[in-house]
């Protein structure tokens with residue numbers, strides 16, 4: 001199927017009360033694992049690349065691989081820039097055919113975040129590319145912050161109303177207690193805050209840092225309006241675990257296909273489980 005925007009995918013998700021996985025990729029095996037898992041589940045899927053991923057793999061390779069996948073896969077596929085921080089990066093992604101971009105202005109004060117997000121919405125909107133923004137700060141699990149700081153970083157519902165109205169953004173990443181990377185303890189999500197934001201804002205909401213979040217919390221988040229769920233760490237860990245295990249058992253092996261094949265299968269398993277959990281299985285339009 002040709003590429004679709006994240007906006008289109010999330011409109012359907014919102015109507016159908018399910019969420020769609022946005023899986024980070026940075027090489028061919030991850031692209032294949034994501035697309036094969038989504039095809040087997042007959043689910044729409046979002047492949048996303050961070051600026052670091054584009055630097056590592058090259059924007060030409062990432063776009064070419066995902067386009068090739070979309071040509072052969074009978075499901076809706078979107079290619080999205082994850083945590084874009086510069087205008088230049090965003091324009092470059094649009095030029096290379098990304099159907100969706102994230103502008104992450106969360107490190108700036110509200111006014112500045114609104115200003116840069118609005119600018120991106122104007123340019124992306126002109127060429128039919130959808131935009132995700134971030135309000136509140138979704139940090140990393142490694143960030144050493146106190147409980148009160150955590151609270152202060154969470155998305156303020158009234159600010160969310162103003163932000164969405166003034167920027168015209170298509171979807172919004174919110175901070176409700178998740179963080180990027182592996183959790184040390186069990187993450188506690190602020191569902192009251194999510195409910196409040198959901199009731200006030202009428203665009204799809206995005207959950208970042210969703211690896212390692214208990215299944216029950218994911219279900220509750222989807223019930224309360226989360227439509228896009230970002231997963232990276234769980235895939236990375238499946239990849240690393242499988243490669244380590246294979247090389248421990250086969251220390252003399254040097255064929256990349258034999259080393260990476262099992263890793264791809266393990267990533268696929270993780271992705272299929274997520275797709276089922278998010279409720280998007282069978283929604284691929286077949």
Ligand SMILES: O=C(CO)COP(=O)(O)O
Nearest residue numbers: 181208209211230232233
């Ligand atoms: O939010 C993410 C990408 O934007 C992914 O977070 P995790 O690495 O915690 O899954």
Ligand SMILES: O=C[C@H](O)COP(=O)(O)O
Nearest residue numbers: 024050052053083180232
């Ligand atoms: O949100 C961050 C994603 O997990 C991507 O991480 P990265 O910048 O290391 O590629």
Ligand SMILES: [Zn+2]
Nearest residue numbers: 104106134138
């Ligand atoms: Zn951010």
Ligand SMILES: [Zn+2]
Nearest residue numbers: 180208209230
């Ligand atoms: Zn993120």
